[in-house]
Amino acid sequence: MVLYLLRRILSALGILLLISLFTYAIFFLLSPDPAVLICGKTCTPERIDQIRGQLGLDQPFWVQYWEFLRGLVAGRSYGDGPSAIDCAAPCLGFSFQTNESVTNMITSRFPVSATLAIGAAVLWLLAGIGGGLLSAVKQGTWWDRGAMMVALGGISLPNYFVALILQYVLVVQLQILPFPTAVEFGENPLLWFQSYLMPWLVLAFAYASMYARLVRTNVIDTLGENFMRTARAKGLAAPLILRRHALRPALTPVVTLFGMDFAGLLGGALITETVFGLNGVGKLAADSIAKNDQPVIMGVTLLAALFVVFGNVIVDILYTVLDPRVRVTSR
């Protein structure tokens, strides 16, 4: 088991290294000269050369990449002498636009994305699993058909569209909720909750729809398994059969999906955050893409990759506990 863990973590680190290499190469090759971007419109060639030297942009690709990795692990400093700028590990460089440390930009925005992800996850797990189960048990009834229609809507309607409709109905027409504002939980808990409620609902609607359909299919498939017939033939009570024999096989695959989805959301929900003006990692990514702010794009990409890759590792480890067939072969 320890060996298995070690192997999984090592391979995850390997994947992350590859991702960092590819993203770095893409930005290195495809983007316009960062020195020009930093320097602005009124700029002398001397100043550009100076910036190049300070950021190490005059070095070959491999040297730059190596410096980037070293900065990530051990920190680095740009330039030498008294004008050198220190960048503590994990160093992702400085924004070309604001000169702010990318690491600080991300860590200051991360709580917003995490709040969004956790709140939405609670909602979509409840609605998705609950709705899917009910639909499976009441298969073919009006409830089932209605719920699956709604779920189809949740899957096919784009996030921003649902967000706009929700805002129009709840804020403009019914005036149940105030316009979302950036407010800390400590300042005004009610307003905080009201501001997050719509983004939570929008995100949760899409995911819950997917989960409900998956859970419904899984439960129906499991109910048709031979071991369900065995359970009935033993004379077990119906609730026990459902709880013990149907739920676990049906819900175990949901763990995989949830691990991936949740990890992906921790890396920022681009559209939802942008539509609701939530200052999270997703909005940071969208803004930096619009402004071609390479260090920031690089930073949020790596963060998202980190979450997805380690989300995967955690799911795999969980699986060895949840599915006895995996447990044995992994030894």
Place this chain on the structure above:
Amino acid sequence: MNTTPLLEIEHLTITFPTGSGPVDVVRDLSAVLDANRTLGVVGESGSGKSMTSLAIMGLLPSTARVSGSIRLNGQELVGKTDREFRTIRGEKVAMVFQDPLSSLNPYYTVGLQIEEAYRSHRGGSRRAARAVVLDALERVRIKDAARRIDHYPHQFSGGMRQRIMIAMALCLEPELLIADEPTTALDVTVQAQILDLLAELQQETGSGMIFITHDLAVVSQVAEDILVMKDGDVVERGTAEQIFSNPQAAYTRSLLDALPRIDDPFEELRGTAR
């Protein structure tokens, strides 16, 4: 002394509604089984033999219409609700299914799956139930049962899993055991072991057994009485002796002809021509 037989089936008809009108999967089936005896039900796929056994267990799909009578120790089973059937399933009538590979839940240890059958009828502590389970596993000759009780189904071979299914069926000492093609998915040597085991356990417990199969060679080894079914009808009935020595129905004769015979000079030729 007049005793009620263990199982009496009278004029059992099972009908399913379909898009093109109702279809009878079993028509007017009558049979009697006493304790300590084995009734073989023989027929091809779709002949209604499995449907009959599911009707005894109350496990037919909810769309099925059942008429006629099934009496277990004089107690009428037709028309019972699912809840009422629960006290019969496992406790009075137990079933061993065709496919031992998929009949056990892969997520739970075999010990737990036998234990829950026992405890849902008899209650008691897990510790007490575990002793019963261990005993049942030993009776079906699982080697090293004390360790194997905590293993998962995928850690057992097909034949072993069928033994576990039998242990599950026997732990409550049912009066009637229904074995629905219990050896079909197993290879021939394992098949013989399972048949021996079933016969032996039946002698120990004195239960009645319904043995469903499409294989006349198998049924000849276990059953005293035989029903031959085709398309929902009983086409022939009698003792094993009668059926094998003097089959009346053309269908039975064709089934018998399909058996390999040691005294058939053309056997070899037919085998190669296939």
